[in-house]
Amino acid sequence: MVSTPARPQRSDARRNQQSLLDAAGAVFVRAGIDAPVREIAREAGVGTGTIYRHFPTRADLVVAVFQHQVDSLAAVGDDVALRDWILRFADFLVTKHGLADAMASDRVGFERLHAGFVVRLEPICARLLGVEVSAGRMRDDVRPLELMRAVGNLCIGAEGDDEYDARRMIEVLLRGLTA
Amino acid sequence: MVSTPARPQRSDARRNQQSLLDAAGAVFVRAGIDAPVREIAREAGVGTGTIYRHFPTRADLVVAVFQHQVDSLAAVGDDVALRDWILRFADFLVTKHGLADAMASDRVGFERLHAGFVVRLEPICARLLGVEVSAGRMRDDVRPLELMRAVGNLCIGAEGDDEYDARRMIEVLLRGLTA
DNA sequence: ACCATAAGCGGAACGCTGTTCCGTTTTCAA
DNA sequence: TTGAAAACGGAACAGCGTTCCGCTTATGGT
Missing domain, CATH: 1.10.10.60 (Homeodomain-like)
Incomplete structure (x- = not known):
């Protein structure tokens, strides 16, 4: 096109x-x-x-800046299982000085960031989640997009707040997904 | 004072x-x-x-507007168990046209909203969580404040997005907390 | 080497936000 | 009734993302 x-x-x-x-x-x-x-x-x-x-x-600039790292994260999906991949995804969001926060801040900016990041990573998450479900280790009633949204949300406000550990909450969420 | x-x-x-x-x-x-x-x-x-x-x-006005509903939510803590109470908390955040979103949007506004809502509700959550832990139904390694933050985060962007069901993700999180 | 042309540039200007400031109005007690 | 203090209204300020437009600069044809 x-x-x-x-x-x-x-x-x-x-x-x-x-x-x-x-x-x-x-x-x-x-x-x-x-x-x-x-x-x-x-x-x-x-x-x-x-x-x-x-x-x-502005949001498109943000997407462009992190494009390489998103690609790397996508590539990592070939080498690790869901749990590790999700935790890397979380690390990415948290360490980038409020990327997760920025995604949630305004409606219109969210659309751009969502299109740039989540849509790119969704197939990888889908495959890894499929592996777990097929192996009987995880429930089959959660869609990959939901999972990524949830993980992304859990990362919000995590940087610089020692009262809240996003990683731990994500582990709890993953535990809730076990079959 | x-x-x-x-x-x-x-x-x-x-x-x-x-x-x-x-x-x-x-x-x-x-x-x-x-x-x-x-x-x-x-x-x-x-x-x-x-x-x-x-x-x-501005954030203080928001807190004042919802003060009554927060008080009601606190009172409900006397009648229901943790799971139901958390789901009511989530309903409150989601149905108030982006309350959860507003809390996450900017750093300074968050402090005010946090002080007005979460601090008020934290004791109720703590008690209900304590009941579950004492009964051996839930793990004891998650603090009430963490749980509320996590639930609040999961509610972000939930309204008007049929791709994402916050309630379901919260139920998954709660399932991850079972002992 | 030049030049016409169009692509690209810089930054002032616009519209929006939350917040502050201050001259005016309103209330209340003496 | 009246003077002083409290409260008001809304213009003004600072900061944001974005748009606009007159000027600059690169480039392909001559």
Whole structure:
């Protein structure tokens, strides 16, 4: 469905896009996922308008920044079982300075992030869950998407709150799924 | 710690405070918990400044609006067991047009809502959980606050999303807590 | 090497938010 | 009735994501 464009992207555009991805990655680590777009633009040495020439929405930039790590997580699905994979998924969400929080914050941003992350990972989760169900180790009445949503939700607000351990709650949830 | 004020509240102040509580309740139902303060003020027929004379923060107004229902929920703890009480707690969060979402949205607002709701309900949850643990029906390694946080998180984004059933995930979580 | 053209850029401007500030109005007790 | 204190209304502020548009810059044809 993607037609080859008449002309390729201009060189400065390509350079700026990469700068933005690098800058956003750095700023997200330093100031959290909810850092203002102006700060990302400044870090990249571009104007704010340039962000929106490359990414339709702030959420799309977030998705692009973590694309590689999401791909890695998808690949890990070939080597580990459901439990370990879920815990890695949780680690990813928690350690990225409020990624889970950002997903839950506003309705419209959620759609973008959901499309970028969960939809990508859902097949992997489905396969791993299928393995457990087939082996009789887990119940068959929970869909992979539900599971991922639940795990994602449990990760919210977990960073920097020593009263709440998301990992432990996820383990409890997984225990509740055993057949 | 609350000293009796030299003079009681002025009559118009008392009236406006009640108007604000009523208006906020109506607006929250109509437009969700994240409705703008200006809309609440307009509905109440007051200026925006008046809101802040009565409630230090938007989140405090939210807490005040739902205070009665939180009290009811606390009272219900005398009549039902943990499982039912948790499900009622979840119903409360889900049906209030994104209360759970609002709690997770921003860090500072969360503190207020947490103080207003969770701290109030924590003793009830603790007692009910204690009953289950003493009866040997549940594990003793989960603290009531963790449980409430987890349940609250599972409720996020549940309203109007037919792909995700928070109640079911909460039941799975509870199943994971059985001894 | 030049130049026309279109792609890309920067940042001011817009619309929205919660919150603060302050001149005006209202209440209440003396 | 009146003066002082309390409360009010809404303009103003700061910060957000996003849009817009005049200017700059890269690029393919000459």
